[in-house]
Amino acid sequence: MKAIPTLPWILIILGGTVLRVNEALNNDVWYDEAYTGVMIRQSWPDIISTLIQDRNHPPLFFTLVMFVTWITGSTNPFHLRLVSIFFGIATIPIGYLLIHQLSLAKEDKKWLGITTMAVLSFSPFFISYSTEARSYAFLLFLMLVSIIYFIKASKNSFKLSKDLVIWGVMLFMVMMTHFLSVLIVSGFFVAFVLLKMEENKTLYDSGLMKRIAVVTFLGWLVVTWAWSITNLGKFIKQPSTMLWIPAADLSVIPKTITDFLFGIDSRQIGFSPANTFSFPLSMGNIGFVILIASVIAFIIILKNSIKDKEGLRDIIILTSMGFVPLTFDLLASSFGLNIYIDRYVIGYGTMLIVWILYVWWRVAKKEIVWIISVYLALLFFVVRMPYLTKYSEVVALISSNYSVEIESPIDYLVFKYYLPENNLKLLKHSSGVTYNWPLISESIQITASDVMPGSLVVIKKSEDRIIPSSWHQKFETNDFRVYKYE
Secondary structure (H helix, E strand, O other): OOOOOHHHHHHHHHHHHHHHHHHHHHOOOOHHHHHHHHHHOOOHHHHHHHHHHHOOOOOHHHHHHHHHHHHHOOOOHHHHOHHHHHHHHHHHHHHHHHHHOOOOOHHHHHHHHHHHHHHHHHOHHHHHHOOOOOOHHHHHHHHHHHHHHHHHHHOOOOOOOHHHHHHHHHHHHHHOOOHHHHHHHHHHHHHHHHHHHHHOOHHHOHHHHHHHHHHHHHHHHHHHHHHHHOOHHHHOOOOHHHOOOOOOOHHHHHHHHHHHHHOEOOOOOOOOOEOEEOOOOOHHHHHHHHHHHHHHHHHHHHHHHOOOHHHHHHHHHHHHHHHHHHHHHHHHHHHOOOOOOHHHHHHHHHHHHHHHHHHHHHHHHHHHHHHHHHHHHHHOOEEOOOOOOOHHHHHOOOOOOOOEEEOOHHHHHHHHHHOOHHHEEEEOOOOOOOOOEOOEOHHHEEOHHHOOOOOEEEEEOOOOOOOOOOEEEEEEOOOEEEEEEO
């Protein structure tokens, strides 16, 4: 690669680094991060046992975090987040390298690459996931690298080569980082088929393409109808750990666009709400306008690229990777499997943003720089959700010799990360039912009547629990009340 624009690279990467490090240093660990922190403190057999029980997370990310924290000698919040910070920052120049693989003119590659870097660097969405001890920044890095090598392999008609082998290795690592990332295979498959059709000149057979489109659409309708009337959905059950995910459909694509551009509350348990603006501008309206404008631009450039083999390859790959896995993810709801969450589609959603930037660039050229300037200006008016519960405020006021009972299983796991595990107990649900959660054993769960004299009981202010007369409030923070059993 020739003549990397050094100054823009440095400024964009430096800006993204400062934003990420600042956020990582100033936020408390929350439930999902505490899960990572508690997980990697276990022995290997216990880690494998927990992953089998959880059934949601492959081992690659935890292995990497475990190795890094072993090197640093600490699992404090910043060290716990180092893997995500590193790969979140590394993803910024990867965006430039991805654009460099396209068949654009040298100057177009440079400016579109810089534009892509700016979005990856300054979008609140990418900043958030680059500062959490979760797998999503690492997953995005792997996905973008796999797409780079897929493009490289496509230039050699997918013949066995170093590029194809690296693509295969990266794809395996992607699936060992997040199980639902297997949907990326659908994007690669569609891109491969279309590229082979173009190579064999069957892509230009309008009659064939119309028949494929009609059969695909009618096939989907028939399968959906048959699925409904035969009640086949009873054979596919939503995993118990994913029951909180709502149904979704293709109408959420505009939301995906604005979520990735302007961010969400990534530290929310459950479905993450989108950020807002400090003035009455609807995120939904922006996403819809961007999508419509992008489709129009796509039609214009597709018409002009039919005879440009290299340009058509770019369009096929970017469109396949930006839309196909995302569409499969959303259509799964038609069959009772709700799996659409922004972070679960971080690779496909990012490719959707890259596709938008590409089609706009092909139509507007350097005028897109003004559009991106407006986007960057709008970021100053984004109202991000306030940071979640400040557990560190409670931890700072609790002496290490106290036995501590926690009211909520979510809070228990976070305090288990911050405090000595032997001092902690979890209060059972008021119904007396124990919690069957990963990393929370039944042996540490007690009822309120089992609380020992001298113990501290930590209860969130938002919880509605009857306080026994023997519990006297010792102190409170913005989020918690702490009682002592006298």
